[in-house]
Amino acid sequence: MDPRKEFIKQLRRYQKGSISRRQFMGVTGLGTAAAVLASSMPELIAPRKAYAGDLGDRVALTSWPNYHDPKNFEKFTAATGVKVDLTVFGSNEEMYAKLKAGGTGWDAFVPTNYTISNYVAADLIEPLELGLIPMYDPSTYTDQRFTQPGMVNDKVYAVHKDWGTTGYCVNTAKVTETMTTWKDYWDLVRTKYSGRATVHDYQLTTIGNALKYYGHSFNSNDEKELAEAEKLLLEAKPHLFAITSDYQPAMRNGDAWLAIAWTGDAKQLHKDIPSIIYVIGKEGGEIWADFYAVPKGAPHRAAGYAIINFLLTPENNKNEVLAHGYPVADKRVLDLLPPDMLSDTIMFPAAESLTPLEFGAAATLTNPLRAEIMARFKSA
Amino acid sequence: MTTPAGMALTAAKKSKEAGRLATALLLAPAGFWFLLLLLLPMAVVIIYSFGVRAATGGYQAAFTFENYLDLPARLTAFKNTLTLAPVGTLICLLIGYPLAYFLALKASARSRLFLMILVIVPFWTSFLIRTYAWMFILGGRGIPALLGWIGFPDIRLINTPLAVLIGIVYGYLPLMVFPIFVSLEKLDKRLLEASEDLGAEPWGTFRQVTLPLSAPGVITGCMLVFILLMGEYLIPQLLGGGKVFFIGNALVDLFLQSLNWPFGSACAVALVAIMVGTISLYLRITRAQGQRDVSLM
Numbered sequence: 001m002d003p004r005k006e007f008i009k010q011l012r013r014y015q016k017g018s019i020s021r022r023q024f025m026g027v028t029g030l031g032t033a034a035a036v037l038a039s040s041m042p043e044l045i046a047p048r049k050a051y052a053g054d055l056g057d058r059v060a061l062t063s064w065p066n067y068h069d070p071k072n073f074e075k076f077t078a079a080t081g082v083k084v085d086l087t088v089f090g091s092n093e094e095m096y097a098k099l100k101a102g103g104t105g106w107d108a109f110v111p112t113n114y115t116i117s118n119y120v121a122a123d124l125i126e127p128l129e130l131g132l133i134p135m136y137d138p139s140t141y142t143d144q145r146f147t148q149p150g151m152v153n154d155k156v157y158a159v160h161k162d163w164g165t166t167g168y169c170v171n172t173a174k175v176t177e178t179m180t181t182w183k184d185y186w187d188l189v190r191t192k193y194s195g196r197a198t199v200h201d202y203q204l205t206t207i208g209n210a211l212k213y214y215g216h217s218f219n220s221n222d223e224k225e226l227a228e229a230e231k232l233l234l235e236a237k238p239h240l241f242a243i244t245s246d247y248q249p250a251m252r253n254g255d256a257w258l259a260i261a262w263t264g265d266a267k268q269l270h271k272d273i274p275s276i277i278y279v280i281g282k283e284g285g286e287i288w289a290d291f292y293a294v295p296k297g298a299p300h301r302a303a304g305y306a307i308i309n310f311l312l313t314p315e316n317n318k319n320e321v322l323a324h325g326y327p328v329a330d331k332r333v334l335d336l337l338p339p340d341m342l343s344d345t346i347m348f349p350a351a352e353s354l355t356p357l358e359f360g361a362a363a364t365l366t367n368p369l370r371a372e373i374m375a376r377f378k379s380a
Numbered sequence: 381m382t383t384p385a386g387m388a389l390t391a392a393k394k395s396k397e398a399g400r401l402a403t404a405l406l407l408a409p410a411g412f413w414f415l416l417l418l419l420l421p422m423a424v425v426i427i428y429s430f431g432v433r434a435a436t437g438g439y440q441a442a443f444t445f446e447n448y449l450d451l452p453a454r455l456t457a458f459k460n461t462l463t464l465a466p467v468g469t470l471i472c473l474l475i476g477y478p479l480a481y482f483l484a485l486k487a488s489a490r491s492r493l494f495l496m497i498l499v500i501v502p503f504w505t506s507f508l509i510r511t512y513a514w515m516f517i518l519g520g521r522g523i524p525a526l527l528g529w530i531g532f533p534d535i536r537l538i539n540t541p542l543a544v545l546i547g548i549v550y551g552y553l554p555l556m557v558f559p560i561f562v563s564l565e566k567l568d569k570r571l572l573e574a575s576e577d578l579g580a581e582p583w584g585t586f587r588q589v590t591l592p593l594s595a596p597g598v599i600t601g602c603m604l605v606f607i608l609l610m611g612e613y614l615i616p617q618l619l620g621g622g623k624v625f626f627i628g629n630a631l632v633d634l635f636l637q638s639l640n641w642p643f644g645s646a647c648a649v650a651l652v653a654i655m656v657g658t659i660s661l662y663l664r665i666t667r668a669q670g671q672r673d674v675s676l677m
Contacts (some may be wrong), residue, residue: 093637097437121664122436195536201622201638242539243622255520368433371638378633379457379625 051319058083059303060179062095062109064290066264068180068311069323076310082303090245091202092365099124099295106295107304110161113149113289114360120152125293127155131165132305134311137332146289146329159308162326164263165349165357166286169247171257173275183282186232189258194239197258198247203311203374205286206233206243209260212283218357219364226373233377243378251276254312267325267346278346284356289329422652429645437639447646454647457630460616462654464541464626468548469556472605473598475549476556480597481590483557484564496561499554511547512616518543518619539621542553547615552608554599563597564590599666603659610655627651 065088073084087106089095092115098104100122111119121123137157143148151157168185170295175193179185189197199206208218220226237243241256250256251269261269266278292308294301310316314332321328321337327329327347328334334342342348364370429447434440483495502510512591516522518537530648537543567590575585613628620629627647634644 091637093639097636097639198621237623240623241621249515249519253516253521254521366436368437368638369638372640375630375633375638375640376453378622379454379630 027218030225033142048286055080055082055303055306056300057081058085059107059300059307060085060087061103061304061307062087062089062104062106064088064110066268067110067324067326069316069319072311072316072319075316076307078308080303080306082300082306084307092204093371104295105299107157107300108292108294108308110290111158111293112360113291114362114365116149116158116293117152117362118366119293120157124296125157126296126298127157128159128294129305130156132302133159133309135309135311135314140331141329142331142334143329145184145359149289150291150293150309158293159312160329161290161292161311162324162328163287164326165354166200166209166260166262166288167266167278167280168209168224169251169259169261169266169269169276169278171251171254171273171276174254174257179279180282181204182209182283182285185260185279185281186210186213186236186276187259190236190239190305196242196256197236197240198239198242198244198250198256199233199236199260200247201243205260205369207370207373208360208364209281209285210236212285214279215283218284218286219361221363221367221370223369226369230373230377233373234380237377237380263327263346264325267344271325280349280353280357282353282356284358286360287354287357288360290326391537392567403585414416425645425648428642429649431642433640433642433646434652437641439641442642447643448650450643451646451650453629454630457627458624458650458654460541460624461610461612461626461628463613464544464624465606467546468552468609469602469606471545471549472553472556473602476553476601477560477598479553480557480560480564484567485569499557503554507551511551511614514543514547514550515618518546518561534638538619539623541620543619544616544624547619548609548612551615552605555604555608559600559604560594560597567593595666599663603662607655607659610651 031343054374059082061084063086068086073086073109077083085167088096093114095109095111096115096118099106099109099119111125116125138144138147139161146160146163150156150160168179170179174196177184177187177188177192179188185197201211207226207229209224210232211218211220213232214225214228216222216225220229241250244250245257247259247261248265248269251259252273266276269276270278292311293302294308298304311320312330314330314336317328317330317333318336321333321341325347395667428439430443430445431439432442432444432446450651479499483492483499515538518524520538522537524535524537527533545665571589571593572585574588576582580588611628612626613632616624616626616629620626622629631647631651633645634647
């Protein structure tokens with residue numbers, strides 16, 4: 001096979017997510033590398049249309065792994081002549097640190113709900129010029145909870161992309177117990193399924209779900225409660241298979257049978273291995289939403305708005321959902337989704353299981369004590 | 381009044397001065413480089429290590445020893461680094477020396493070239509990709525599956541210290557082989573014949589002639605591997621699964637996740653101090669045994 005074609009095929013596989021890995025990306029920034037490589041492959045770039053002159057010829061989008069439909073980027077390039085440079089990150093902390101350090105050249109990026117007020121406070125993102133995102137229509141959202149975090153001081157700083165929950169995956173081919181709670185998870189991890197479970201390499205969710213074992217708030221910043229969570233984590237550590245946000249490979253090859261997981265990963269795993277199911281802890285846990293925002297001083301600002309508007313266009317957003325497996329709140333998109341997806345209980349869990357869930361808070365993410373507990377847990 | 385001799389003297393002095401100026405000019409870029417990229421950052425790290433974490437993360441000026449007193453919180457990471465780095469270096473030496481010996485003294489000229497290429501070929505693929513491949517080789521569907529097939533079920537390799545050690549030896553072996561190979565290849569073969577003629581057994585020849593003469597390569601190889609291993613981040617990250625933590629991993633966490641730069645700086649300073657201490661001790665011991673100075677390749 002022509003090596004160039006082979007490379008493009010591999011790149012597509014990578015972009016589709018079949019060979020991409022959350023942690024891999026985090027460690028390497030290979031996302032950037034692939035984007036740079038892509039720009040040196042003329043076959044990947046459709047001929048530039050004359051009318052797109054004022055958008056420039058490229059847009060830098062910063063997001064998360066396995067989070068977009070690569071075909072959408074091709075369509076965008078074909079329609080506007082603007083090439084998409086995609087960079088992916090491993091955690092909100094890193095994304096924030098990078099933007100705060102400056103000189104990123106990002107034109108649009110995907111922050112999570114609890115970070116937006118921090119970005120505004122640090123003067124890193126601009127109030128959105130909604131006229132440039134005509135496809136954004138707050139009245140089409142099924143639940144205002146998913147649009148609220150984008151509003152700071154009555155101004156819209158970020159528009160909703162999708163949402164999800166944080167629960168855990170269970171491989172029922174190996175795990176015989178019916179698991180429904182975070183108590184089940186931490187108890188079985190430390191006993192019968194020692195060496196078979198993973199937790200996120202992310203303080204917000206790992207500490208938050210350890211707090212749920214005791215029935216404390218996912219967002220607790222109480223020193224005593226956090227000390228209890230740390231004790232549980234340190235007890236669990238020798239029994240864990242890994243501390244990683246890249247748990248799909250371990251679940252897929254059978255090394256791990258239990259994994260703290262986000263909706264989309266659970267959906268992707270369940271699709272390929274039906275015995276892997278997804279549990280939202282009865283005690284509660286996290287519900288979250290991701291957003292599109294534009295950094296201050298974006299070098300291709302107009303193109304940044306254009307890509308956001310393009311991806312929010314219902315037809316394109318539908319393809320995004322089909323690719324990443326996270327639910328959206330835009331009714332126009334929900335109407336386009338296949339019925340079996342709408343009845344999928346991983347993506348659209350019963351309303352009562354969502355009731356006890358909490359949105360992560362800005363103070364939870366930035367709490368230095370939580371950060372240090374996580375760091376101690378990892379280096380223990 | 382100037383005598384020809386005096387003129388010659390002034391000319392010599394002048395040319396000496398010009399020589400000094402040339403030396404200074406030639407060294408200036410390297411000196412500037414070290415100042416800008418080594419000494420200044422090092423000074424910043426030392427200053428930071430006495431500071432406190434700012435409320436939103438990062439550094440805030442202060443003068444406290446708190447960060448150094450907190451170092452025991454990273455004891456396991458230091459322990460992992462200080463056991464796996466020397467053990468990894470030793471295994472690399474034990475495997476690398478015979479290989480280098482064979483390449484330099486036993487292999488025919490033609491097969492030597494071929495074998496050298498085999499040692500180098502892995503470098504054509506990114507180290508990251510190769511380490512990632514090990515994740516799958518050591519994972520449940522890799523070697524453990526084969527072992528289960530021949531009757532050793534439930535063997536866990538990935539995310540254990542052994543997995544990290546395998547990754548280390550795989551990744552760093554060539555760095556050990558090359559310096560030893562070079563020092564063995566330079567070795568005057570007539571000395572070996574002389575030793576044999578004078579009645580030494582093969583083992584005696586090796587111990588009294590080959591080994592001492594290849595010591596500079598051994599020292600260089602060990603230092604190269606050991607120093608790089610002390611700062612290793614990738615192998616424990618990928619093959620340790622967050623369970624076998626090196627100081628390098630703890631540093632990444634402190635700087636990027638918890639944004640506790642002062643504590644991270646204190647850990648970094650402690651690592652550099654331990655490294656400098658270990659290496660000076662190592663050099664003192666090897667020099668005391670009458671070895672030559674380190675030769676880099």
